[in-house]
Amino acid sequence: EEVNKLLSLKSLLGLDTKPAKAKGESNKSKENKKQPGDEGPKKFVLKTPKGTRDFAPEQMAIREQVFNKIVACFKRHGAETIDTPVFELKETLTGKYGEDSKLIYDLADQGGELLSLRYDLTVPFARYLAMNKVTNIKRYHIAKVYRRDNPAMNRGRFREFYQCDFDIAGQYDAMLPDTECIKIVVEILSSLDIGDFVVKVNHRKLLDGIFAACGVPDHKFRPICSAVDKLDKTPWEDVRKEMVDEKGLDPNTADKIWEYVQQSGGMDLVERLLKNEILTCEKSAVEGLEDIRLLLSYCEAYGVTNRVSFDLSLARGLDYYTGVIYEAILTGTETAVAAAADEEGSVGVGSVAGGGRYDGLVGMFDSKGRKVPCVGISIGIERLFSIMEAKALASEEKVRTTETEVYVIAAQKGMVEERLKLCKALWDADIKTEQSYKKNTKMLTEFQYCEQNGIPLAIIIGQSEIEAGIVKMKIMASREEREVKRDNMIEEIKKALAPGNSEDTTASICSS
């Protein structure tokens, strides 16, 4: 049982490409290591599609905890939520993702419209705004997206995965929505207790200004920007080679860019760059720097300055960003355990959130090109799951997959209907209750079930209890057993489950 639990958690971590084992599985860990496809003579392949996985109850319990914290933060900031279909008209996604478009899943043409699975939540959001003529909204959207990427499931890269987006759409004053996105990332990452992190910020206009000041021709801004984007995982020498050899940039220009993009800091760096006479000839650079200056001053008011780094090397992949861009990176030692899962490469190992301002996207869906300015962040929730799962594994604490509070047990045979009546009374009083689906049960087995599943209370009835109008209540943690009047039963159970009492109980039961 415990071996399966460990295997299951190991697989959660992505240390194993097999799907998570769930309870009831036999103990043959070695044999189960076989890759899908090795399964020998069988009429059919029993697997999930490439790059996808099932989630077992243990994983769902952790996922729910993480979602709850994230949603709580979004709601704390007054966000609404929307939902969109899992597929869109193919043409809705066309021309939004550049060369990544080849990763879009298409549906078969079965007559009717040509459809594709959504690739992210941002393009459907922009389509929603344009279609419903919404000009301002603060919304979150948590849903799965689909990419026919080369899955690296042991590195937390899947073809089906959750995105967790928060966006503010509307014509507002500079940097007020932009800074709130940073505050939200800081609140979420802090609440998850995953160690130190930093939110890198930069500005697309500043990057454009730097490129102009260094002498990059206008039409090479995007390709050069996408080369800069690789600096977090590729040494400068290689990026320079790409710029010069592949993208035909003058080597001097490349070296000038390098002088800029090595820099990071805070307000001091903004002020220094604002005194740079070459850079300040570029209107775009000045606009970007002034935005960053305002953003950093708002960060100060929000008390998040220590979490923010103005980093000139941050470029972000997507074409549609037009202003501030962000990326949150884990830097703490607590992530060591997660990094282990990443042993094959450190590609974007610490990145757990990213986003930016995209003022042009909604206009692409409007027949008159009317723009709706937007800024948003996307939380890399699969990564956070992996880390939380790794922590759960490391702590060796048992993850409860149910919330059952009371287990109903009969002391004798032939009492199944009495048990049902008792369960009914408890359910109707909103007490989370289970019982065996066997007519006759053994007390010892029943108590073991309670212990294994962290159920804090057992209620036991026998013929004599029924005649006396009582039940026996056993507190599993202390093994204390006492008689309670049936009329007071609900009250007594609620008292025993009340915080102070039940939390100790749960804690002592759950550490196994």
Added chain:
Amino acid sequence: EEVNKLLSLKSLLGLDTKPAKAKGESNKSKENKKQPGDEGPKKFVLKTPKGTRDFAPEQMAIREQVFNKIVACFKRHGAETIDTPVFELKETLTGKYGEDSKLIYDLADQGGELLSLRYDLTVPFARYLAMNKVTNIKRYHIAKVYRRDNPAMNRGRFREFYQCDFDIAGQYDAMLPDTECIKIVVEILSSLDIGDFVVKVNHRKLLDGIFAACGVPDHKFRPICSAVDKLDKTPWEDVRKEMVDEKGLDPNTADKIWEYVQQSGGMDLVERLLKNEILTCEKSAVEGLEDIRLLLSYCEAYGVTNRVSFDLSLARGLDYYTGVIYEAILTGTETAVAAAADEEGSVGVGSVAGGGRYDGLVGMFDSKGRKVPCVGISIGIERLFSIMEAKALASEEKVRTTETEVYVIAAQKGMVEERLKLCKALWDADIKTEQSYKKNTKMLTEFQYCEQNGIPLAIIIGQSEIEAGIVKMKIMASREEREVKRDNMIEEIKKALAPGNSEDTTASICSS
């Protein structure tokens, strides 16, 4: 604004095939009535795929309420949850749905595996059990499924819709899991306050026994069963015609079946049928009746007898049922409002949950055919949404789409950073707080925003308040305004928001 709200709710109801309007949309209700495709000269079609829809914040708020109640019930019964991918290998779905297989969405062949979108949650669940060798689990799964059906969106029929499944897998004693499914349906439908309902039950073995007793040849059991299934929406004359003319049944046999399937009742009917000498010659009929007898006695213990009707005409469409089958039907006058949305036809108008026992499905996925007995129910959540939305419309109560508790307002210009500091303090104390994204705001506009959005408290600061170390707190419902020391602010806000206080506040604000 209110017109849009009504239009939006009307569309929620499915009275309109256009997607819901969201806030910010212009007031041109007439023009917006155009069908998609009529939109005149445009570079592209701005719509969601056929049979799908977006959910606006108002709809999501109602959806969340319904989900919360359903999940609370599942958790009260000790269920775990799992998740499976939105698509499966095509062959996993093959041969499970009979002639409905034509409704399965396939993915395009882009190299690699052939995939299909899931058609229900039951087959992926059975695949999960077999693949992970899980032999017992009580799980719920709430997720979207996909059917290329002829959408009747105005009757609540979509191509993408939620299913909300609860299943108990495992080798257990007769009727204990089966009856709990009924108890769960009763709890959920009662908690949603949607009027009267009845859970019809029947048994596949009893139906088979009846068919045998009436002289239906073995190979015609399934076709005749599927004809009986139509009795809830088709008159007997037509069903008889199908049996006799299309399916070649002897007219006498058909008439004998009619004598049976007209009957419904409770334990009295079970006892009566158990005395029927023709029927009790069929082993299968006796087994079915004995199961139903036990089920009804357990229903009595669960106190749900008044909600259960043993109905011989219930047959259920799916092939894979092997034992008890259920269907919950709304019968109350409260559903009149929902029935309005169904004006085009009363096809399955009241059906809001269905399910049954399927002991053979998991074995279809096991290379050795090992069986895992299962029983489960599926809540027809889209139908329930429609009804809850109709109720929201009828009550004319405003649906809050955020949970914002406090709105921060500056009394003067140039105080944006002071506002940010105040918001930070509130967020960090877990108070749901919003503010304007404008640097300078007008008090009146701000108060209107609070009223329109049902925000119960406003906190106002100006230079003099900051100097005095206070804030002004305005209770929006009573318009009472008082000064609070900044040091006590959090405490005072929490006091003002505490139940007794805030609920009155919210109620009086929300009724508009």
